[in-house]
Amino acid sequence: MIPHADDALRMLSQRLMTQLLPDLKSLYSLSDGALIGLLINAIADEMAEGIQRRLDDIAEMKRIFIAGEALLSSKDKEVTAAELSSYRLADVNDHHDALSRILVLLHEASENKGFEALNQSIWTYLRRHTQRHKITAVP
Amino acid sequence: MITTDQVQIAAAEYLGEKWGTSVTVCNVEKIFGGASRETYKLSLEVDGETRGVILRRDPPSSLIDTERHLEYGAYDRIYPTDIPVPEPLFLENSPDFLEQPFSIMAAVENPMSDVAQLSNDQKQKIGQQKYDLLGRLAAKDPLALKFDEIMTVPKVVSTAAEQLAYWQGIINEDEIHPQPIAQAAIRWLAANLPPPAQKISIVHGDYRTGNFLFNDQAQITAILDWEMCHLGDPLEDLAWSLDPLWSGEELALAGRLIPHGQAIQIWCEASGLSCNEQALKWWRIFVSVKAVAIWISSSENFENGEGKDAILAMAGWVMTDRQNRILLDYLAPEVLS
Numbered sequence: 001m002i003p004h005a006d007d008a009l010r011m012l013s014q015r016l017m018t019q020l021l022p023d024l025k026s027l028y029s030l031s032d033g034a035l036i037g038l039l040i041n042a043i044a045d046e047m048a049e050g051i052q053r054r055l056d057d058i059a060e061m062k063r064i065f066i067a068g069e070a071l072l073s074s075k076d077k078e079v080t081a082a083e084l085s086s087y088r089l090a091d092v093n094d095h096h097d098a099l100s101r102i103l104v105l106l107h108e109a110s111e112n113k114g115f116e117a118l119n120q121s122i123w124t125y126l127r128r129h130t131q132r133h134k135i136t137a138v139p
Numbered sequence: 140m141i142t143t144d145q146v147q148i149a150a151a152e153y154l155g156e157k158w159g160t161s162v163t164v165c166n167v168e169k170i171f172g173g174a175s176r177e178t179y180k181l182s183l184e185v186d187g188e189t190r191g192v193i194l195r196r197d198p199p200s201s202l203i204d205t206e207r208h209l210e211y212g213a214y215d216r217i218y219p220t221d222i223p224v225p226e227p228l229f230l231e232n233s234p235d236f237l238e239q240p241f242s243i244m245a246a247v248e249n250p251m252s253d254v255a256q257l258s259n260d261q262k263q264k265i266g267q268q269k270y271d272l273l274g275r276l277a278a279k280d281p282l283a284l285k286f287d288e289i290m291t292v293p294k295v296v297s298t299a300a301e302q303l304a305y306w307q308g309i310i311n312e313d314e315i316h317p318q319p320i321a322q323a324a325i326r327w328l329a330a331n332l333p334p335p336a337q338k339i340s341i342v343h344g345d346y347r348t349g350n351f352l353f354n355d356q357a358q359i360t361a362i363l364d365w366e367m368c369h370l371g372d373p374l375e376d377l378a379w380s381l382d383p384l385w386s387g388e389e390l391a392l393a394g395r396l397i398p399h400g401q402a403i404q405i406w407c408e409a410s411g412l413s414c415n416e417q418a419l420k421w422w423r424i425f426v427s428v429k430a431v432a433i434w435i436s437s438s439e440n441f442e443n444g445e446g447k448d449a450i451l452a453m454a455g456w457v458m459t460d461r462q463n464r465i466l467l468d469y470l471a472p473e474v475l476s
Contacts, residue, residue: 026168026169027168027171028168028169028170028171031171031172032171032448032449032450035449035450035453036449038453039449039452039453039456042456042457093316097316097317100316100317100319101317103317103319104317104318104319104322107319107322107323108322108326111326119472120472122319123467123470123471123472126319126320126323126467126471127467127471130320130460130463130464130467133460134460134464135456135457135460138453138457
């Protein structure tokens with residue numbers, strides 16, 4: 001039983017990089033192993049924070065969709081109004097993707113129709129989105 | 140997946156047949172970082188003499204889905220010029236020897252590629268050569284070097300739009316997740332196409348620190364990785380080399396070597412071309428989109444199981460994240476206004 005899987009991954013990554021890799025003779029394996037170790041750290045962060053990051057994105061996108069309702073199709077409105085099917089990362093991710101697809105269309109429509117405030121709010125969201133998802137585990 | 144032992148046996152047989160003499164492969168070392176091809180350094184004994192060669196083997200998947208004959212053809216045509224590249228030796232299209240096609244080039248002696256440990260003077264020296272060489276490449280006549288035999292010659296008026304359409308297609312085809320930032324960038328690029336290219340040049344396609352070798356005298360000895368070589372606007376290479384992704388924390392330095400302004404000035408002097416600010420801005424945004432496309436492609440390869448190299452996951456995830464932030468810094472309304 002590992003209650004904190006992200007911490008467990010970080011510890012395993014550290015063990016890989018500090019205790020196992022130094023014994024490797026091939027420079028290729030050493031480099032590849034180090035990269036895998038860094039990726040495990042990034043995955044640990046995603047495991048710990050990934051769902052919440054996406055939920056924050058989803059909440060913010062939904063506010064944008066309300067502001068841009070006039071530019072959404074009825075089908076898009078159905079998608080934006082749908083509830084999450086579960087809090088599993090894969091399901092949250094699918095929902096996030098579905099909303100992001102609509103965001104791309106709304107962004108384009110806001111440019112074409114001169115909805116400047118809406119356009120600005122989408123850029124602000126994109127800035128916050130990239131800050132939320134910034135990968136710090138890999139230098 | 141093949142082992143270094145397999146490479147050792149097959150290379151000895153292949154080179155022995157090609158050179159008509161006995162070849163002993165003394166050592167095989169797989170080189171890390173060759174994400175578009177598996178790369179091996181081989182130490183040989185041929186007729187009592189030792190020499191090194193580099194073998195590049197097509198993997199089942201790569202960061203860049205390129206055709207090997209274009210890359211090899213580029214090496215073949217550049218090698219006789221004043222642009223230093225490794226000597227191309229053989230291109231083998233048959234999978235009979237190593238299960239995949241491969242190429243073999245002469246190894247460069249005492250190669251170094253990591254600039255992190257260099258002194259400022261050494262960085263300055265290498266940076267000047269890097270942009271002088273890029274300018275000289277831009278100045279060359281691709282038709283005189285017979286590049287038209289291996290790749291399409293675009294028109295000066297349409298090369299930017301064609302490049303944009305190509306990489307947009309890659310993003311649309313390979314994206315696993317929607318890419319709102321890249322899509323916004325593509326719309327901006329389409330609406331703000333640059334003036335016609337000053338000329339059609341040989342574009343290396345991945346000209347950056349890390350893709351050239353230098354020696355302990357801080358002399359650039361070989362420019363590598365021509366797999367994305369094409370003909371087009373020479374500003375593309377300049378823009379790619381200036382991308383913040385290659386600068387690490389030293390954003391004021393082009394490829395962690397010399398200041399951007401100095402790099403551009405050297406390039407202009409060596410190429411005899413000018414550097415229109417608006418056109419360069421377009422190409423800088425374009426190369427970030429192109430980079431996103433490459434990282435997305437690698438991510439798709441990793442996700443669908445075609446490739447299992449960690450470098451594919453790293454590119455597809457970590458580098459897309461960084462590249463998106465670079466694009467935001469170019470395109471957000473507060474920057475553009």
